[in-house]
Amino acid sequence: MWEYTDKVREHFLNPRNVGEIKNASAIGEVGSLACGDALKLFLDIDENDRIVDAKFQTFGCASAIASSSALTELLKGKTLEEAEKITNKEIADYLGGLPEEKMHCSVMGQEALEVAIKTYRGEPIELHDHEGTIICHCFGVTDEQILRAVEENGLTTVEEVTHYTKAGGGCGKCVDDIQRLIDEATGKVAACEVPEPAARPTLSNIERMQLVMKVLNEEVRPRLKQDGGDVELIDIEGHTVKVALRGMCTSCPSSQLTLKNVVEKALQEQVEPELTVVEVSQ
Amino acid sequence: MTTIYFDNNATTKIDPLVLKEMMPFLTDYYGNPSSMHKFGGQVSSHIARARHQLASLLNAQPDEIIFTAGGTESDNTAIYSALEAQPGKKHLITTRVEHPAILNVCRHLEQRGYDITYLGVDEKGLLDLEELRAALRPDTALVTIMYANSETGVIFPMHEIAKIVKERGVMLHTDAVQAVGKIPINLETLPVDYLSLSGHKIHGPKGIGALYVRKGATFRPHMRGGHQEHGRRAGTENTASIVGLGKAAELAQLSMEIENTGVKHMRDTLEKGLLKAIPESIINGDTESRLPNTTNISFKHVEGEAILLMMDGFEIAASSGSACTSGSLEPSHVLRAMGVPFTYAHGSIRFSLSRFNDDKEIKIVLKELPEIIKRLREISPYKDEEGAEAPKRPCTCS
Numbered sequence: 001m002w003e004y005t006d007k008v009r010e011h012f013l014n015p016r017n018v019g020e021i022k023n024a025s026a027i028g029e030v031g032s033l034a035c036g037d038a039l040k041l042f043l044d045i046d047e048n049d050r051i052v053d054a055k056f057q058t059f060g061c062a063s064a065i066a067s068s069s070a071l072t073e074l075l076k077g078k079t080l081e082e083a084e085k086i087t088n089k090e091i092a093d094y095l096g097g098l099p100e101e102k103m104h105c106s107v108m109g110q111e112a113l114e115v116a117i118k119t120y121r122g123e124p125i126e127l128h129d130h131e132g133t134i135i136c137h138c139f140g141v142t143d144e145q146i147l148r149a150v151e152e153n154g155l156t157t158v159e160e161v162t163h164y165t166k167a168g169g170g171c172g173k174c175v176d177d178i179q180r181l182i183d184e185a186t187g188k189v190a191a192c193e194v195p196e197p198a199a200r201p202t203l204s205n206i207e208r209m210q211l212v213m214k215v216l217n218e219e220v221r222p223r224l225k226q227d228g229g230d231v232e233l234i235d236i237e238g239h240t241v242k243v244a245l246r247g248m249c250t251s252c253p254s255s256q257l258t259l260k261n262v263v264e265k266a267l268q269e270q271v272e273p274e275l276t277v278v279e280v281s282q
Numbered sequence: 283m284t285t286i287y288f289d290n291n292a293t294t295k296i297d298p299l300v301l302k303e304m305m306p307f308l309t310d311y312y313g314n315p316s317s318m319h320k321f322g323g324q325v326s327s328h329i330a331r332a333r334h335q336l337a338s339l340l341n342a343q344p345d346e347i348i349f350t351a352g353g354t355e356s357d358n359t360a361i362y363s364a365l366e367a368q369p370g371k372k373h374l375i376t377t378r379v380e381h382p383a384i385l386n387v388c389r390h391l392e393q394r395g396y397d398i399t400y401l402g403v404d405e406k407g408l409l410d411l412e413e414l415r416a417a418l419r420p421d422t423a424l425v426t427i428m429y430a431n432s433e434t435g436v437i438f439p440m441h442e443i444a445k446i447v448k449e450r451g452v453m454l455h456t457d458a459v460q461a462v463g464k465i466p467i468n469l470e471t472l473p474v475d476y477l478s479l480s481g482h483k484i485h486g487p488k489g490i491g492a493l494y495v496r497k498g499a500t501f502r503p504h505m506r507g508g509h510q511e512h513g514r515r516a517g518t519e520n521t522a523s524i525v526g527l528g529k530a531a532e533l534a535q536l537s538m539e540i541e542n543t544g545v546k547h548m549r550d551t552l553e554k555g556l557l558k559a560i561p562e563s564i565i566n567g568d569t570e571s572r573l574p575n576t577t578n579i580s581f582k583h584v585e586g587e588a589i590l591l592m593m594d595g596f597e598i599a600a601s602s603g604s605a606c607t608s609g610s611l612e613p614s615h616v617l618r619a620m621g622v623p624f625t626y627a628h629g630s631i632r633f634s635l636s637r638f639n640d641d642k643e644i645k646i647v648l649k650e651l652p653e654i655i656k657r658l659r660e661i662s663p664y665k666d667e668e669g670a671e672a673p674k675r676p677c678t679c680s
């Protein structure tokens with residue numbers, strides 16, 4: 001059960017400003033049924049760019065409805081310039097806070113507002129085509145959205161980013177990209193510096209031997225041992241690593257696969273890409 | 283006001299008779315059943331009785347019952363036992379709609395080099411048995427298929443499944459946590475090797491369960507230590523809970539009739555009433571082969587958590603397959619596997635009844651829920667539109 005504040009409950013049970021505005025000055029629509037929440041924000045804006053009325057329709061959970069209600073309350077009476085400055089954090093604060101996992105509901109409110117204002121000003125509304133590239137394909141979240149959530153809310157972990165933007169909450173394939181964005185935003189990596197694989201120094205024979213032994217002992221052998229197998233380093237000649245398979249591996253019909261997929265792969269990735277592994281009988 | 287409890291597939295109320303049976307073992311009879319004195323030793327006869335009661339419910343032999351700490355432990359034990367006993371076999375078959383106690387073990391095994399076949403289900407939540415037949419391989423160590431689904435109540439044809447699997451000499455486990463006590467199970471005629479059950483789903487205590495291991499089936503213990511349970515599950519017995527589980531099994535056997543008449547009738551009244559009163563509502567899962575206590579209904583264009591919270595205002599407790607109730611962002615894996623469209627998947631509510639419910643409670647839900655759905659649909663931007671319109675975000679989560 002979620003820990004909702006009384007204010008969230010109250011705004012969920014008695015949401016303010018539900019409905020449509022006929023001939024609204026601006027409409028902001030975000031989310032979709034597939035994503036599990038969607039918000040349609042209607043604004044009535046006077047000639048002085050002041051929001052005289054705001055209404056919403058929301059499909060979503062209790063906190064999505066409460067966030068929409070809070071947003072419309074925050075908006076009424078504000079000029080567009082003031083409204084523009086509203087962050088998702090303000091929406092959440094208005095409600096006395098939201099559970100971490102539900103912060104994306106407040107982000108949805110802030111995004112709908114952004115879309116509405118852009119529509120009104122005649123700026124391009126295809127938010128995502130014009131603001132960065134999609135990182136999370138499950139929920140269609142862009143790098144810009146992630147960076148913004150990170151900066152405005154001081155996020156430091158992928159989990160937090162998922163709570164705030166949903167990014168990474170589907171198949172999870174993008175979590176590394178999200179981590180990269182967090183590192184970028186928090187200054188661990190300079191933004192322009194795409195983390196290219198660092199150029200490897202060429203290894204001396206001794207260094208190579210030591211590294212190979214380290215990877216074999218620390219990674220490869222424990223993995224094989226789980227299945228009752230083992231591997232022994234016999235020799236290294238140039239870029240050829242000679243090993244002997246032991247234990248279950250000797251009788252295992254897929255031992256050649258193990259050799260290539262496990263042993264060679266680990267060594268290529270962690271020592272030198274040029275390495276090949278061959279089996280010798282000893 | 284007391285809670286109207288329609289979440290019995292999540293957990294159940296302890297039957298007062300079960301509690302009564304347990305109390306002495308939480309007070310006076312605290313002895314260790316393994317002890318060499320009368321004071322402890324007398325407890326062991328009560329454990330033996332519980333084993334009998336449970337065996338009787340399943341028409342099994344008492345020594346085929348191993349007490350565990352619940353459904354999750356039974357599931358884990360069954361899978362690891364089958365794998366350890368057949369180290370050369372690296373393939374498992376299961377379904378996409380299992381409980382996480384199976385699915386997450388399988389995912390973990392995949393990382394350790396095992397090959398897992400996840401059988402799909404059709405839109406009614408039913409398996410294609412030909413797919414099962416085709417998936418069996420010489421290196422299949424275990425087939426693990428749940429007896430009945432916790433979310434939809436759909437019952438899998440375990441006798442047919444067992445026939446197919448045992449014909450090929452492959453080991454078979456069934457997670458019967460949701461089926462036990464709700465439908466008759468006869469292990470004399472059903473040739474599964476392992477079967478899991480859990481106490482807190484049958485009006486017994488939490489943290490206790492059992493694994494049935496067919497006589498002659500290979501078994502490797504998951505918990506090693508003392509010689510309890512004949513060395514098959516180490517650890518000083520949870521005596522009070524074991525006694526409680528035994529009593530719960532006895533009562534389940536006595537209530538089987540009620541479960542399939544009275545409880546079923548209440549479920550049907552609730553279901554029919556809701557479908558009639560609420561437009562654009564559908565039942566998820568096959569209605570023929572289904573537990574008598576469960577109905578899973580989806581309401582188009584509303585979100586499950588919002589429904590639950592509004593029902594909570596009327597002290598009505600149920601559960602939802604909506605993403606927002608699970609902490610994950612995706613709706614229920616079971617409904618997804620069935621291909622329930624997103625317009626409905628987010629708005630699913632599961633009502634699971636028990637013999638402790640009554641007609642009055644059904645009436646209250648039938649009165650309040652249509653209003654709740656109406657209110658939420660008034661808030662929803664989709665209410666007027668037929669089907670989902672093109673998502674504004676390029677959402678590809680299908």
Ligand SMILES: Cc1ncc(COP(=O)(O)O)c(C=O)c1O
Binds near residue numbers: 291
């Ligand atoms: C089908 C199924 N299997 C396993 C479990 C886990 O049982 P327990 O809670 O006793 O560990 C449950 C209960 O949530 C269940 O419904």
